[in-house]
Amino acid sequence: MNKEVDIFAPITDLGKGDALEAWRWLVGGRASVRLLTAMGDLFFVKKEGILKKERVYFLDTGTGEVEIASKSWKLFRELVNSGGDVPGHWFKYSLLKELSGQPLDQGNCFSPKILPSLGGEYEKENYCAVSWVVHVDISGQIHEQIRDFPPGTPIKSMNLIVER
Known part of the structure; x- marks a missing residue:
């Protein structure tokens, strides 16, 4: 039996505050978050160009990379709702299925x-459920600090700001 898993995190407060604050250095000031996947990645929109068209972007919080997901929010919703062919890394579905025995509580996502x-692996043992706010904030701070490092650079320490 193929058990269906929810690809989005069970959250109700994504629009409160600035969910992208720790990622502004990468996404810019005009980005507005729309969705959080169960694996802790974000979809956001940004108005661009002369006509200010709203484009949809995918932010992989594990790798610190952004890519265009769709030319419009409407087209993005149609693609996801239709069960169309979406890139596998958007939802990390295979890993999410492995983690489905650990249900997410309200306000949590899976975080590496x-x-x-x-150097963390995309495997079940490297993931646990945490507050989505903590995951997004800390991953953004880490990626900002390592953004200019060549691959394989040894990291001896990091500074993180945790607010309560």
Whole structure:
């Protein structure tokens, strides 16, 4: 039996505050978050060009990379709702299915214990459920600090700001 898993995190407060604050250095000031996947990645929109068309972007919080997901929010919703052919890394569905025995509580997403950009693996043992706010904030701070490092650079320490 193929058990269906929810690809989005069970959250109700994504629009409160600035969910992208720790990622502004990458996404810019005009980005507005729309969705959080169960694996802790974000979809956001940004108005661009002369006509200010609203484009949809995917932010992989594990690798610190952004890519265009769709030319419009409407087209993006149609693609996801139709079960169309979406890139596998958007929802990390195979890993999410492995983690489905650990249901997410309200306000949580799955987060890597060691970010893939720091050598963490995309495997069940490297992920746990945490507050989505903590995951997004800390992953953004880490990626900002390592953004100019060549791959394989040894990291001796990091500074993180945790607010309560």
